[in-house]
Amino acid sequence: MKFKTLGYIIIIAAAMVLSGCNKTPKPKGNNGNKPTKELKVKKYDFDNPPEFRKDGELQFINDSDSIIFNIDIELATTEEEHARGLMFRKQMDENKGMLFMFSYEDWRSFWMRNTLIPLDIIYVNAKREVVSICKNAKTLDETSLPSEAPAMYVIEINAGLCDKYGIDKGTVVNF
16 A cells, blocks of 8 residues: 555656646746847858858878968858858959868769859868869859769869869878
């Protein structure tokens, strides 16, 4: 009998605790109309392009371990940044680029939707070696530009710079 009574007490106590968890607190301040701090989401377009943000530096290194080209990079690490890339920007300095970082190596494919800058798109594996390059990607084109091998990183630089600096398959990148 003692165990039965103890069981009822535990059930009643649990019900009281759980019923308190289901209560939704009433909003405080400003009558609950809006949060006091609103999220600031930037919507970019051709009239309002993103500004370059230097997040680091990247070097292209040749077979003799010499730096052949050095750029400031803006990182693209989130899905939103991956999707936007260099869209809407009207120009980019020669010493700048974008580095797309992924959490695993896989076949990658990019396009030039809403991209006004002709680009060289460089696919880089997990060992940080260039595995393929789509040179002189056509602006505003939605044609898929796939990698020739699995890549973990993708670098976008101005079109023609791969030829100018001798960046090719096997070139190593350091960032």
